[in-house]
Amino acid sequence: MKGKWHFIAGIGFILSFFSTRGSTWPGMMIVLGMLLIMWRSARTLRLFLLICFGAVIVFTGLAKFHSQPVPPDGFGKPQAASVTGKIVSAPSISPDQISFVFRHASSHVQSMVFMTSDGTSAKMIRRGAMCQIKGSLEIPETARNPGNFDYRNYLYHKGIHYVMFAEVQNAECSGQSVLAYMDQLRLSFLRYLKQKYPDDTLNWIRALIFGSDDDLSADTIHTFREWNLSHLLAISGLHTGLVMMFVYAAGRYLFRLTEQQLKIVLMIALLVFLGLSGGKPSVLRAVIMAESALLLSILKKTYPVTDIISMTAITLMFLNPFIVNDIGFQFSFIVTYALVFSKKLLIKHSSFLWPSIQISFISQIVLIPLQLYYFFYIHPLSFFLNILIVPYFTFFVIPASLFLVIFAWLPVKMTNAIAGMFEGIHNGVIQFIHLVDSWHDGVWVIGQISEYTFICYLVLFFSFMHLWEQERLREAFFCGCLLVCLLVLESMKPYFTAAGSITMLDVGQGDTIVIELPKREGVIMIDAAGTDTEGENDTFTYRIKPFLWSKGISQIDHFIITHTDQDHAGSADEILDNFDVKHVYSHPFLNSNNVQESLSSNHTYHPLSQGMKLQLGTHELYVLHPEQNVRYDSENNRSLVLYGQFGGLSFLFTGDIDAQVEEEIIQRFPSLQADVLKISHHGSKYSTSERFLEKMVPDIAWISAGIHNRYGHPAPEVLDRLSKQGTHIFRTDRDGAVIFCFTEQNGTFSKMIP
Template sequence: MSLKGRVFYVCFPLILVVLTQMIHNIFMIFLGIYFCFLFKRFSKGFGLSVILITIIAFLCLLLPQPLNKTEIKGKIVGLDEKSIVVKMGYHKVKVYGEFKEIKMYDEITLIGKPYVINETGNDYAFNYQNYLYSLNIFDILKLEQVTSLKHVTHPYHYLEKKVKTKTKVSSLLSLFILGAKDEQMKNYYEKLTKLSLVHLFALSGMHLMILQKWLNHLTKFFFSKRMQNIVSLVVIGFYLSIIPYNISFLRAYLMMLLVQLFKRIFNPLDLFSLLTVGMLFYNPYLIYNLSFIFSYTIYFFILLLQKKDRGKYYLFLGSVPIIISIQHALPVFSFLTAPLLMPMVEVIYQTMLYYLILGKPILYILSFEYEILLKMIDFLTDFSFSLHFSQPTFFFIGVYYYLYLKGIYKINMQRKIHQELSLLFAVLLAFYFYPFYNMKGQVVMIDVGQGDCFFIQQPFHKGNILIDTGGLKNTDVATKRIIPYLESQGVFSLDAVFISHQDFDHCGALESLKTHFKVKEVIESFKEKRIGNLHFKNLALDKRYVSENDRSSIIYVTINHLNYLFTGDISQEVEKDLYQTYQKLEVDVLKVAHHGSKSSSSDDLFKMMNPKIALISVGKNNLYRHPSYTTLKKLKSYGIKIYRSDEMGMVKIVYYGNKNYIFIHNNP
């Protein structure tokens, strides 16, 4: 029995195996549904064979593990101002430190100590560790000593020398030829990201096709058509081997090579399925790499569309859920601007290729083209606008791609797709308005390290409030931790930001937050404030305190039948005064003062309240050793359930109707 046209049906469940292992067991359900389809579509023998292969795949799929070595020896395959990446066979090691007179592909032996990067414990945050794992970087070290260094002459250095001109185009040359982004391109790269046009400027299958056509054009006077393809494959393979690792470019080249070698045995979809499974089993963490997801998903749709002209613009719709997942926004004109910029990018890329051969005279042409390109990007940025979305749900993604694939089927059958297009836009529109009819509300302790930051989201978009912003000296908490979570929840403006007091760990991120996010009002002093359905009271006393901590606002608010008390950094002195003033206060959820310091949480506080839950916002392994053993012991003695961000990450109290539920980011 010929496997041509059937390999995809064998490979698809293997991809589900990886998704089950790496993301969620829910994909087991899809496996079961798929096997039912398989027995209905094919013979029992074929179906049983696929099940057997899937079981073997489950048993054979192994996750790569760190080397856990402090002395490493290998080749430098990555280099920036703060670190290098050393390749040791399959594994790569990232080493932070100061390196002098080091070049790419030098051979190095060094000694380092394990370096731990504290990952944020917030939902939908960028997971740097998984990203490094997707690049085969499984160890991170801090440099202690370079024991040996051998400079190696490598073809890469020739390309590097060619692209490092003293002109403006140096950055663009580096981006297109080496696949490396420098600081000079950072501003324009951010604009391209907002326009969802980064894929045009990062080395990809499009550039490889241009390169192949260019090479075929140069060699057509010397070789036959078949030999042109062979020569171009050899040259591109050599080029790919000397530049830094690029997932999209590698996928395009391997597909080109496999089609050339096995086109009589397998069809392109078969080969692409084998390539995808091979890459995922080589490194399952690729599933977390956005370049991999974008490149492989879009190329899959290209294959399904079977080069139909009608599907050329329909293809762009296939990237919508991916773009929303990355940016939580959809540039409205991105589908129009991409076709507009594509010819310009193709011309510039070919000009760069001629520059590599002809040298300096071509720079004048390239500089002219570069100026036009920058003006086009600025123009598109000025006139573009985006629709904001919350983090796509599995349900939305599933419905969207079901309709999208149904549209592809109709295109291939030469049928109209008006109904599918209408439904796609209807689903997109419904999801756009989702935050406005979302019945869920939540009170969230955002993990900002050593500091306080609490987010309150009311149902039906009636009010979004932040109490304190946190603040870290070496990290922009606003852009790295707070804003990504707010956007994932469909929140793109804050009705109010309460600042309890002026300590940096409570308000240090405020300026950055106001710069990068819409904040309607900052409240530093108040008595009472109503926002949406919530009534906030400041219980701070009229008594003047010497300490800035003791002047903290003490915010009391009732949210869905639970009484919350946010105590800032008040000390036992203030707690005693509170007791004498109020005697009795109904509190269900207590934000423990001063991150659990022993200078707070006195018996006076608990004489006037009997909280069920204690929230402690504190940094992992902090210098102050917060929370103190004394405070924790006291909270436990009163039978209070403790939730702390250093151990559990983000803590959410979510409410629907009259019910409240607690979710934590990490299981303790």
Template sequence: MLYSVIVVMSAMLGLVFILRGPSFFFYVAIILLLIYLLVHAKHFRVNGMIAVLVFSLYAGFAWIAESSNTTHLKAGEQQIEGHIHSLVKIDGDAIALKVKSVHGEILQLHGFIESEQQQAQLKQLLPGDRCIFTATLSPPSSPTNFYQFNYKQYLYQQQIHWVLTPELQKLNCVRSEKSLFYRLQTFRAHQIKRIEELVHPDASGIIIALVFGERMYVEQDVLEAYQRLGIIHLLAVSGLHVGLIIAAMYGLFIRIGLTRERTLESLCLFLPLYIIIAGAAPSVIRASLMTLIVMVFLRFKWNIPPLFAIAIVFLVYLALNPYALFQLGFQLSFLVSFSLLVSAEVINKRYSSWLAKLVAVTILAQLVSLPLLLNHFYQFSLLTLLVNILYIPFISFIVLPLSFLGVLMQNVIPIELNLPIQLVTVLIPPVHHGLVQLDAIELFNLITGKPHSIPFILYFLVTLIGLLVGESGKDRWWIVPLVGYAMVAGVQWTVPIWTKEAIVTMLDVGQGDSFVIELPRRGEVYVIDTGGTIRFNQGEEWRLRQSNYDVGREVVLSYLKAKGIRRIDKLILTHGHMDHIGGAIALVGEVAIDQLLYSAGEVEGEFEKLLLRELQHKGTEIIFVKKGNRWTSYGSQFAVLSPQGHEQGLNDRSIVLYADIEGVSFLFTGDLEEEGERRLLNTYPDLSVDVLKIAHHGSKTSTTDNFLLQLQPSFGLISAGRNNRFNHPHIEVTERLDEQHVKIIRTDKHGAIQLYVKNGSMKMHATEYKKAE
């Protein structure tokens, strides 16, 4: 184990040094490795030389990977010839797949389907088909919001540099001679399509996920429940899956008369093929290669320590694909497997019953994976342990075998007589319904926020100490990690209390508005508007998508969770247009909302009525506000300047909020138009502000010369979508702002922006998107 730890840590440090550069975590890891070497000081010189050599070797692998990760293509419209390189994923009127050009470069295709006939034609495409695409190549965007998933980096780590947007009506594809890889992918695609068409949607998704490693067919609410309840790993092809398959095949081959040696050789040939069929995710590769190494050693009757096998797979995997080190699936797969192997002997000695062993293994897996999960998902469920104990045996020993048997039988007998598939169809719907209901219980869902550097490291140290105490054989060992986690969580949760500045964040919600205001020491949190996805041409059934993008969930809620914001003191929805209130429904039941401030006037829209009913049902106090409403909190003053309550149009009914935050004045204007601006100037002739939220996304019907001349803002915040169909912000508006020497900050060019405000001064923090400009 000594050499395994030294080699593995040194390899990771060598990769990180080249691929990410020195950082806080890098230096902490260096210190931990040195401490480990000093603990074993008897062999310090030899161990140190091994560490340096491995570090240098893997730094070399990383350098080679970076040097070769280049593109020879250029942006713009062009014709691309290549092969379909992945499963064709069609969801309503959206299509996504990977293309391998004739020059060997991988491209990510995203397209919009224009007709039902076109959708039917695209469903016939298969991996390996040779196509000519008339398309536009564009580089992937950097994250435009804080804590956002970095899609550009994700593609880069797969050596993908371009997003291909095709003119699908001009697509020309033909069948071609296929390699073994494409034949296996075609087989996989045919089997998935057959299950999708013949099996009820309630059961087909989980069968496809368990057998073929593809989750996109699982219903969105069910998938989210699996994720939040901490059992998403059950939908990944793992070591247990591979073990069950190999054990079944081993028994079958022996029974039909193959010798032990021929059986092991056959399985060794089968496993690489299975990796492709099952989707080649990190967990599949790790489990299959470990099994392959074990079978090779069994074939030649060599003894192999389990830790040696996993270390070999880990090192070979990273040598071939250094970027895998930064993938969550890879990290979880190897971290949990390593921990279970190290602790297996202790668990087997201490616990005799299978239930006790299951509980122990589940607790261990949850402990070691928790820091990584919190770092990516910002929350965990108190029901996770219980749900894992119940669902691991159900999925692994009932649903998984039935799914495999059902898939093997589907090409032989009619679906009506396929008993395993029929059993899954009966068992899964009530189980998934129960999961969704459990996930909806707000009491058990705990938002922690994204751990800062120190708490993140402390979580791992607490886990390590807890495991060492557990292996020592002491009674009630679980108290140590439990208390440790509580203390670290306390540190994490108190970080905002020490933040003396107020933080005003303009989120990038596309063509919409959303602002988050955190008063000093997070005394109170206000959210002004929530954006909203306006959908066009969604009336036809074939266009409906299973996984719709929702800006409220993906941007606003995600940001709040990453910040550890569990309560909104005031949700201020300026008016009833979808691009301002559409995302609010995603917040209901996810974070507590004390008050809703809504503009005075008649509530007419069906969505408005639904939203207000849902908020009221959750206990939110609903206040219809107009000119004259004001309040003070933590030294900041807020006043509603409009509406007066008799405006006809929704835009001029917008809540106009004046805020003096830490000595800096803001004016949030919703979609106020020229008439509303004129009325505001007449009512408040001495009004001036430091920061103006430009009304109506920069429409030319707002932000008049007179309005700017009186307010004299230093900064203008514009929230507008990139390449939006309304051409916001209008050039006349930006010219007026320039003439008045107003510094323009706009989401379509700069992404989200944070303004840190303290004692009359203001500092701006930008996303990676702005930094890349």
């Protein structure tokens, strides 16, 4: 790889990455080790090393300057506040809400502000405006389950520490920056396009030209993400290159501009495109690179491509060290570096097809560690779909979208006719993608990979590319096999782990418990809560599924539904549709509601009743309730009650039974005791009687309840009874997910929120 500036870019990335996480020393040690190795190399210029040392100092100082400590949890509940500061991002405007980043005048602390909007007063909310805002200030929500999206961490890595909720009437703003005029131009242009094109066409124009995929269907975005096609929905160098091609062709053949004039026009057009696209990191990277190349061409200077890319990265990190945490920044630069590294390989063939296949292949495999780190899965067949769909977007969809924007001045009848032809072709291709997705669900769930696997993968990848470039195909093939083996070993890691775990997930006002036996002898799921509103099941999508996938779980051996209320079985259909479920269990009294019909019609369904036992590898679960031939007055009292021993402790899972059923269990099993008691019905006052607690004598109580739920769970009476017993209480509304990690005779408890 020619050039040397990628060393400084690497130093900047490492230092910014660690410093924005509050730990400078690990990054410093890595960088100093790199510099010592470089110093011993005769090929490395001493002057350049001095520059590198200077970069260490500059980037460390910058990252520390921008970084602020994470606000402590003791900040407490939302507080009324009046804050003065400056709007530092382009406002995101929807019909009823405005959001923007707000920098406090008294410090470098920033807040993400969400304002309700009446559509008229919002006109004063512009980038660069100085404002005084009255509202509710609070710490962002953190991840409440392993593998779930951590909104607090996400904002902090963007330099944002608080969220603020306010009404637009409670904001007084004045002034604006130069960039605000570009924001207004962007909004005006979008309103103009809305008058010219139908919604389906406009949604794709907004995604591919203006950088906003909010209006694309959730199903389309999900399918593109699952098949590793989501990079097509993010504006990148491809889009920038096509814009340059359009401007160059128009300037050269329509306006007869000279080469020098064309370069200046291109530089201006790229800045306009950057503003219209919303300034996303991937676009910023492409525009800065293109502007640099054009400027060097005007000045008749030449630099290696790697140096131009590296200087672009350095510029972005210098302006904002937090940008290294942006997924778009990471994906964009790692693919760019990989393709530049493979330049000799790509130019060996004069045909178009083979280099296209190579580019798709290289882009796919270099992103695998990032894909696993963020999303926990890969799609092995996505490479083949990319070969078909990437050229289609490159040579039809993106150029067509640009064409529609450029010729929006045509009469509405003509724009609608052109849009109709576009939709006729494009909708057919999108339906084809969905059809392929329905035919083959070949997602390979590996789980979140370790840092060691990440580093090993990248070392093997670049070794593979180097060997391939040198045409040492046998060694390259062997290196490629090692890459696959590394991923296989990572996915097999749970089968060699001697510890198991029981996790009570925080699913709001509901129950979901996942038991992972040691050495992956089995995965048992007790209940799967669902969202109690119509529409997408957020509880499954954002809480249950990410947790299971982060653990590398794609197969559930035993799925137990204690009873079929929404707060215990609302995600049952999604579990059965998205996971390989071997056996499904519930009580024997199923009748007619959707969940019950789905369970009873499933070919793996088994009804359970008192006296039965489930053999789970070397562990057992005993069914204590309900009785087979007794009719119960409510679905709650039909709940399965299960008893088992894990890590030397006895666990009792009680569903939603009330005090009457608790008394029946005491009568049937007079010697029953439980070290860990899953409190019934989320801590309702009608359950967990004093007599029941006296008989169970639990050391630990688990309560699954939603934050500020409308039922007041857990009830003060229940908490008081547990306190009198001296029972230690874990509750999801306060602690997030609760985890018990165990071996054969020992175990430890932990909670997601300290």
